[in-house]
Amino acid sequence: MPWVSRCSSYLWGDEAEDEDLPEILPYKDGEMPDSIRIAIVSNSGALINGHFGSCIGFLVYQLAQDAYKLVDIRSTIEADSSEDRNLFRANLFKDCHVMFVQSIGGPAAAKVIRADIYPIKIPEVTEAIEQLKEFQKVFDAPPLWFAKALGRSVEERVRFSHDYG
Numbered sequence: 352m353p354w355v356s357r358c359s360s361y362l363w364g365d366e367a368e369d370e371d372l373p374e375i376l377p378y379k380d381g382e383m384p385d386s387i388r389i390a391i392v393s394n395s396g397a398l399i400n401g402h403f404g405s406c407i408g409f410l411v412y413q414l415a416q417d418a419y420k421l422v423d424i425r426s427t428i429e430a431d432s433s434e435d436r437n438l439f440r441a442n443l444f445k446d447c448h449v450m451f452v453q454s455i456g457g458p459a460a461a462k463v464i465r466a467d468i469y470p471i472k473i474p475e476v477t478e479a480i481e482q483l484k485e486f487q488k489v490f491d492a493p494p495l496w497f498a499k500a501l502g503r504s505v506e507e508r509v510r511f512s513h514d515y516g
Contacts, residue, residue: 371396386415416490
Protein backbone atom coordinates (compact mmCIF):
# COMPACT_ATOMS: atom_id res chain seq x y z
CA MET A 352 0.00 0.00 0.00
CA PRO A 353 1.52 3.39 -0.97
CA TRP A 354 2.59 5.67 1.91
CA VAL A 355 -0.09 8.23 1.07
CA SER A 356 -2.80 5.59 1.42
CA ARG A 357 -1.30 4.29 4.67
CA CYS A 358 -0.93 7.84 5.97
CA SER A 359 -4.49 8.70 5.00
CA SER A 360 -5.85 5.49 6.49
CA TYR A 361 -3.96 6.10 9.70
CA LEU A 362 -5.21 9.67 9.90
CA TRP A 363 -8.78 8.44 9.46
CA GLY A 364 -8.38 5.95 12.32
CA ASP A 365 -7.65 2.76 10.40
CA GLU A 366 -5.44 0.72 12.70
CA ALA A 367 -4.02 -1.42 9.88
CA GLU A 368 -0.84 0.62 9.53
CA ASP A 369 2.34 -0.48 7.76
CA GLU A 370 5.52 -0.99 9.75
CA ASP A 371 7.25 1.72 7.69
CA LEU A 372 4.97 4.37 9.18
CA PRO A 373 6.32 5.42 12.59
CA GLU A 374 4.13 5.23 15.68
CA ILE A 375 2.61 8.42 17.06
CA LEU A 376 3.23 8.70 20.80
CA PRO A 377 0.98 10.57 23.25
CA TYR A 378 2.25 14.02 24.17
CA LYS A 379 0.97 16.73 26.49
CA ASP A 380 2.12 20.35 26.19
CA GLY A 381 4.92 21.05 28.64
CA GLU A 382 5.81 17.38 29.00
CA MET A 383 9.25 17.96 27.46
CA PRO A 384 10.63 21.23 28.87
CA ASP A 385 13.08 23.15 26.68
CA SER A 386 11.89 21.35 23.57
CA ILE A 387 10.89 22.44 20.10
CA ARG A 388 8.58 21.01 17.47
CA ILE A 389 10.03 19.83 14.17
CA ALA A 390 8.28 18.94 10.90
CA ILE A 391 9.84 16.32 8.64
CA VAL A 392 8.86 16.42 4.97
CA SER A 393 8.35 12.80 3.96
CA ASN A 394 7.00 10.57 1.23
CA SER A 395 7.67 7.24 2.93
CA GLY A 396 8.22 5.83 6.39
CA ALA A 397 10.34 7.91 8.74
CA LEU A 398 12.54 9.44 6.05
CA ILE A 399 13.38 12.99 5.06
CA ASN A 400 12.77 12.39 1.39
CA GLY A 401 10.33 14.87 -0.06
CA HIS A 402 10.00 18.12 -1.92
CA PHE A 403 7.91 20.60 0.06
CA GLY A 404 5.49 21.31 -2.81
CA SER A 405 4.75 17.69 -3.64
CA CYS A 406 5.26 15.69 -0.45
CA ILE A 407 2.44 13.56 0.86
CA GLY A 408 2.91 14.26 4.53
CA PHE A 409 4.69 15.79 7.49
CA LEU A 410 5.98 13.85 10.47
CA VAL A 411 5.83 16.13 13.50
CA TYR A 412 8.30 15.48 16.32
CA GLN A 413 8.78 17.09 19.71
CA LEU A 414 12.53 17.34 20.28
CA ALA A 415 14.43 18.03 23.49
CA GLN A 416 18.16 17.77 24.11
CA ASP A 417 17.87 14.20 25.35
CA ALA A 418 14.53 12.94 23.96
CA TYR A 419 12.24 12.98 20.95
CA LYS A 420 8.69 11.84 20.20
CA LEU A 421 6.64 11.58 17.05
CA VAL A 422 3.53 13.52 18.09
CA ASP A 423 1.60 13.70 14.81
CA ILE A 424 1.46 12.74 11.13
CA ARG A 425 -0.18 15.35 8.89
CA SER A 426 -1.34 14.55 5.38
CA THR A 427 -1.08 17.08 2.56
CA ILE A 428 -3.85 15.52 0.46
CA GLU A 429 -6.13 18.57 0.79
CA ALA A 430 -3.34 20.96 -0.29
CA ASP A 431 -3.93 20.19 -3.98
CA SER A 432 -7.46 21.60 -3.84
CA SER A 433 -6.48 24.79 -2.02
CA GLU A 434 -5.97 28.16 -3.70
CA ASP A 435 -2.38 28.48 -2.39
CA ARG A 436 -0.88 25.01 -2.00
CA ASN A 437 2.35 26.23 -0.39
CA LEU A 438 0.57 28.37 2.18
CA PHE A 439 -1.80 25.50 2.95
CA ARG A 440 1.19 23.20 3.53
CA ALA A 441 2.99 25.76 5.71
CA ASN A 442 -0.15 26.16 7.82
CA LEU A 443 -0.26 22.38 8.40
CA PHE A 444 2.73 22.66 10.72
CA LYS A 445 2.61 26.27 11.90
CA ASP A 446 3.07 24.97 15.46
CA CYS A 447 6.59 23.84 14.49
CA HIS A 448 9.83 25.78 14.84
CA VAL A 449 11.94 23.87 12.29
CA MET A 450 11.25 21.95 9.09
CA PHE A 451 13.63 19.40 7.59
CA VAL A 452 13.08 19.04 3.85
CA GLN A 453 14.97 17.46 0.97
CA SER A 454 14.11 20.31 -1.39
CA ILE A 455 12.00 23.46 -1.47
CA GLY A 456 11.57 26.31 -3.93
CA GLY A 457 12.23 29.96 -3.10
CA PRO A 458 8.59 31.18 -2.94
CA ALA A 459 7.59 28.22 -0.76
CA ALA A 460 10.59 28.77 1.53
CA ALA A 461 9.55 32.40 1.93
CA LYS A 462 6.06 31.32 3.07
CA VAL A 463 7.55 28.87 5.56
CA ILE A 464 9.89 31.56 6.94
CA ARG A 465 7.00 34.06 7.16
CA ALA A 466 5.19 31.47 9.30
CA ASP A 467 8.19 31.74 11.68
CA ILE A 468 9.44 28.25 10.80
CA TYR A 469 13.13 27.70 10.06
CA PRO A 470 13.54 25.48 6.96
CA ILE A 471 16.64 23.27 6.80
CA LYS A 472 17.47 21.47 3.55
CA ILE A 473 18.83 17.96 3.86
CA PRO A 474 19.60 17.11 0.21
CA GLU A 475 20.26 13.38 0.72
CA VAL A 476 17.52 10.95 1.78
CA THR A 477 18.04 10.64 5.53
CA GLU A 478 16.42 8.76 8.39
CA ALA A 479 14.37 11.26 10.42
CA ILE A 480 15.66 9.91 13.75
CA GLU A 481 19.28 10.16 12.58
CA GLN A 482 18.76 13.84 11.70
CA LEU A 483 16.93 14.57 14.96
CA LYS A 484 19.80 13.05 16.96
CA GLU A 485 22.28 15.17 15.03
CA PHE A 486 20.19 18.29 15.63
CA GLN A 487 20.07 17.61 19.38
CA LYS A 488 23.75 18.68 19.48
CA VAL A 489 22.64 22.26 18.71
CA PHE A 490 20.95 22.51 22.12
CA ASP A 491 24.39 22.94 23.75
CA ALA A 492 25.13 26.22 21.98
CA PRO A 493 22.00 27.30 20.11
CA PRO A 494 22.14 30.03 17.46
CA LEU A 495 20.01 33.09 18.25
CA TRP A 496 16.91 31.96 16.33
CA PHE A 497 17.02 28.59 18.08
CA ALA A 498 17.50 30.11 21.55
CA LYS A 499 14.43 32.26 20.83
CA ALA A 500 12.44 29.16 19.78
CA LEU A 501 13.45 27.52 23.07
CA GLY A 502 11.98 30.49 24.92
CA ARG A 503 15.32 31.76 26.21
CA SER A 504 15.28 35.32 27.49
CA VAL A 505 16.86 38.17 25.51
CA GLU A 506 19.69 38.29 28.07
CA GLU A 507 20.43 34.58 27.57
CA ARG A 508 20.33 34.96 23.79
CA VAL A 509 22.77 37.90 23.91
CA ARG A 510 25.06 35.83 26.15
CA PHE A 511 24.90 32.95 23.65
CA SER A 512 25.81 35.25 20.76
CA HIS A 513 28.83 36.59 22.66
CA ASP A 514 29.96 33.23 24.03
CA TYR A 515 29.55 31.24 20.83
CA GLY A 516 30.07 33.72 18.05
